[in-house]
Amino acid sequence: MNKNNTQTNSFSLSNDKVSATILLVPALIFCTIFIFIPAIGTIVGSFYSYSLTSMNNWKWVGFGNYVKATQDEYFWVALKNNFIIVFASIVLQVGVGTILAAILDRGIKYGRVIFRTIIFTPMVISSVAVSLIWLIIYDPNVGILNAIFKSIGLSTPSKGWLGDPNISIWMIMITAAWQNTGFMMVLILAGLQGVSKEVYDAAEIDGATGVKAFWYITLPMIRNVLIVAILITTIGAFKVFEFIFVFTQGGPANATQVLGTYIYLQAFNLLHMGYANALSVILLIIALFLGWLQLKSSRKA
Amino acid sequence: MSRFKIANIIAYGFVTLFSIYVLMPILVMVLTTFKSKREIFLEPLGIPSQFGISSFEKALSVGLGSFMMNSFIVSFFAVFLIVTISGMAAYVLSRIDFKINKFVYLLIVAGFAIPPAAVLVPLYTMVSNLNLLNSLFGVIMPLTAFGIPFTVILFYAFFLDFPKEVEEAATIDGCTKLQIFFRIIVPLSGPVIASAAIFQTVWIWNEFLLALIMLTSDDFKTLPIGLLKLRGEWTSDWGAIMAGLTIAVIPVLIVFLIFQKYFVRSLAGLGK
Numbered sequence: 001m002n003k004n005n006t007q008t009n010s011f012s013l014s015n016d017k018v019s020a021t022i023l024l025v026p027a028l029i030f031c032t033i034f035i036f037i038p039a040i041g042t043i044v045g046s047f048y049s050y051s052l053t054s055m056n057n058w059k060w061v062g063f064g065n066y067v068k069a070t071q072d073e074y075f076w077v078a079l080k081n082n083f084i085i086v087f088a089s090i091v092l093q094v095g096v097g098t099i100l101a102a103i104l105d106r107g108i109k110y111g112r113v114i115f116r117t118i119i120f121t122p123m124v125i126s127s128v129a130v131s132l133i134w135l136i137i138y139d140p141n142v143g144i145l146n147a148i149f150k151s152i153g154l155s156t157p158s159k160g161w162l163g164d165p166n167i168s169i170w171m172i173m174i175t176a177a178w179q180n181t182g183f184m185m186v187l188i189l190a191g192l193q194g195v196s197k198e199v200y201d202a203a204e205i206d207g208a209t210g211v212k213a214f215w216y217i218t219l220p221m222i223r224n225v226l227i228v229a230i231l232i233t234t235i236g237a238f239k240v241f242e243f244i245f246v247f248t249q250g251g252p253a254n255a256t257q258v259l260g261t262y263i264y265l266q267a268f269n270l271l272h273m274g275y276a277n278a279l280s281v282i283l284l285i286i287a288l289f290l291g292w293l294q295l296k297s298s299r300k301a
Numbered sequence: 302m303s304r305f306k307i308a309n310i311i312a313y314g315f316v317t318l319f320s321i322y323v324l325m326p327i328l329v330m331v332l333t334t335f336k337s338k339r340e341i342f343l344e345p346l347g348i349p350s351q352f353g354i355s356s357f358e359k360a361l362s363v364g365l366g367s368f369m370m371n372s373f374i375v376s377f378f379a380v381f382l383i384v385t386i387s388g389m390a391a392y393v394l395s396r397i398d399f400k401i402n403k404f405v406y407l408l409i410v411a412g413f414a415i416p417p418a419a420v421l422v423p424l425y426t427m428v429s430n431l432n433l434l435n436s437l438f439g440v441i442m443p444l445t446a447f448g449i450p451f452t453v454i455l456f457y458a459f460f461l462d463f464p465k466e467v468e469e470a471a472t473i474d475g476c477t478k479l480q481i482f483f484r485i486i487v488p489l490s491g492p493v494i495a496s497a498a499i500f501q502t503v504w505i506w507n508e509f510l511l512a513l514i515m516l517t518s519d520d521f522k523t524l525p526i527g528l529l530k531l532r533g534e535w536t537s538d539w540g541a542i543m544a545g546l547t548i549a550v551i552p553v554l555i556v557f558l559i560f561q562k563y564f565v566r567s568l569a570g571l572g573k
Contacts, residue, residue: 019479020393027390027449028405030382031412034424034446039415041423100319107312117561118320121327124557124564126507128525129546132532133326136333136539144329147345178323186565210308239416242509246529260418260510268514273422284419291414295407 039284045277052271065278075279078257084169085176085258086237092177094229097184102214104185105192106200116189120182127179131246134175138162138247162247165255172243172256180236184229191225192218227297235290238283259283330550333543341539356538360545363534364519368527369549371437371516375523376505379441383448383501384494390449391456392482396468406457413450417443417510425514435518444505452497459493460486496567499560506553524549 046065048058069075100119104112122130137143138161146156162168195218203213219226241260244250250257250265257265259279267276333341334356335349390409394402417424424443433439463486471481487494509525516522522530528549535541557564 015477016397019477019482020397020399022479023389023482024393024405026386027409027453030386030442030446030449031408034427034443035412035415035420035450036408038420038423038427041426042420045422096319100316103312103316108309108316115316115320116565117558119316119323120561120565121554121557122323124503124553125550126509126525126528128507128509128528129550130326132528132542132546133330135532136543137326137329139539142341142345142539144325144345151346178326181319182323235414235416239418241418242525245509246532260416263418263421264510264514267422267425277422280419280421284415287414287416287419288411291410294414295410 042277042280042284045274046281047274048277049272049274051273052268058274061274065275068275069278069282074254074257074262077254078259078262079282081169081256081258082238082240085173085240086234088170088173089176089180089233089237090230092173093181093184093233094188094226096177097181097229098188098219098226100181100185101188101192102218104189116182116186120186122179123183125179127242128246130175130179131243134171134178135162135246138171163252165248165252168248168256172240172247175243175247176240180233184233187229187232188222188225191222195221224297228294231290231294231297235287235294238286238290327550327554330543330546333539334547336540338538338540356540356544357548359535359538359541360531360548363527363530363545364522365524365527365531365545365548367520368522368524371521371527372506372524375437375441375444375512376502378437379444379448379505380498380501382441382445383452384497386445387449387452387497388456388487388490388494389482391453392460392486393478394453395457395460395463397478409450409453411450412446413454417447421510421514424511428515434515435521437521440512440515440523443511444508447511448501448504452501455497455500456490456493459490463489495563499563500567503564 047060047062049061049064050058104116108115137145140146140156140160143161145161149156157164157167161171199217199221200213203209203217208216239260240258241264244256244258244261245264248256250261254262259282263276263279263283266272266279332348335352335354336344336347337349337351337353340347340349390405393399394406394409399405428434428439428443431439433442467485467489468481471485476484507525508523512523512526516526519527519530528545531542531545
């Protein structure tokens with residue numbers, strides 16, 4: 001924190017403490033009531049069995065809900081899908097985002113702002129709207145994906161693009177990449193624009209130009225930005241909800257569940273509140289771990 | 302020279318192809334809106350023969366106007382609260398050497414990491430016990446809370462770089478920290494306030510999960526939840542669904558195009 005300026009400022013301490021408290025307290029109240037107390041509630045609730053309709057009828061089950069999770073095939077499917085989405089998102093969104101940013105930074109002369117604006121656009125559209133737009137593209141009857149495949153003589157999947165979990169998870173990835181790659185591109189582009197021209201001049205004298213210079217000189221220099229990009233993408237991948245909720249509802253047979261949709265299913269469709277809490281705690285631990293990583297990396301940056 | 306040209310063609314080719322991938326779904330959405338049912342089924346790749354507006358009428362009949370109004374109210378109040386409360390807290394964290402400040406900052410970062418899905422059940426129970434389910438107030442409050450941590454971090458970074466001389470002069474003149482904040486800091490914080498407001502508006506306008514569990518009555522649904530009703534009502538009438546999406550998406554796109562510089566700037570700052 002900032003230790004210097006308090007000493008340079010001369011002010012009356014008591015007056016200052018009052019002002020500071022007035023300014024700080026609202027934020028703490030909001031976060032405490034709606035984030036921290038519910039977080040504690042999630043942990044406490046995960047040791048009980050109860051349903052929405054019998055709020056006053058809590059039954060202590062100890063670690064029962066966690067044991068249930070380890071034996072629940074669909075929990076592991078959901079967790080596995082989250083990890084697939086993490087890795088695929090890093091490759092598709094951060095990877096392609098980096099290539100796009102590099103091209104916009106130094107690869108092309110004309111149309112930079114136009115390309116940047118177009119590619120960033122999907123970021124401002126709600127994920128539900130994005131999902132519904134892609135739903136018509138993937139539709140087996142009216143979708144243009146089928147139409148394009150047929151027009152060039154390729155066969156289309158018999159259960160549709162969203163009916164077979166092995167295919168639909170990739171369709172979800174393509175849609176997520178459509179929405180988020182532009183964000184990564186802009187983030188990385190800001191990092192690239194911080195690299196000074198002298199660095200490239202020096203590299204050129206050493207014989208490194210184009211892709212070579214990018215790989216060996218530019219990428220290591222924007223390492224911190226890339227770490228932030230990967231962390232944001234990873235955190236986002238654990239928050240995935242809308243695409244799956246709209247595309248497949250987690251089906252068929254729970255094969256496309258992720259933690260978010262599975263928690264929702266357990267809590268609000270099956271009314272297993274205690275079990276949903278236990279799953280939430282697992283998500284909470286993953287989220288706090290990622291948050292801790294982000295804090296560490298941003299301090300370095 | 303020729304090698305340079307080939308690299309250039311590849312670079313332009315790549316961004317052009319990616320731009321087509323981005324634009325195509327938006328084009329499909331708009332074109333489908335105007336197509337007749339027959340055209341939608343028979344010519345998925347074709348363009349509409351005439352610009353009919355019957356799809357728009359169907360889409361509006363599910364209450365898109367009221368969903369949009371709800372989204373507007375929720376976004377306005379939540380963003381106002383988030384920016385005000387976060388700015389105040391970040392100022393204290395960046396200026397005053399409380400012993401607990403480090404702890405408070407860690408709490409804020411933890412709050413940033415916690416996703417709504419991880420506290421879903423207790424949050425729902427709490428709002429339900431307060432009798433605030435199906436009220437805009439009941440969504441505005443938790444959404445505000447979830448927007449605060451990120452915004453505090455954003456303001457904190459800005460205030461740390463803020464020149465201290467003006468504040469010192471004001472302190473000598475006998476201003477309290479409260480007066481300094483509202484009379485000096487706020488008027489000079491335009492850019493960061495704009496960034497924070499833009500970022501939070503996009504997030505809250507599009508927020509889905511909390512609105513989904515708390516707003517089940519049509520009177521209070523926000524736009525993202527309302528769009529699902531569109532699909533429920535017009536199951537295979539793609540023209541009506543796409544018309545609804547066009548109504549929901551195009552205004553946001555226009556606002557984005559006008560302010561795109563600020564959008565990009567507010568997000569680009571994240572990596573720093």
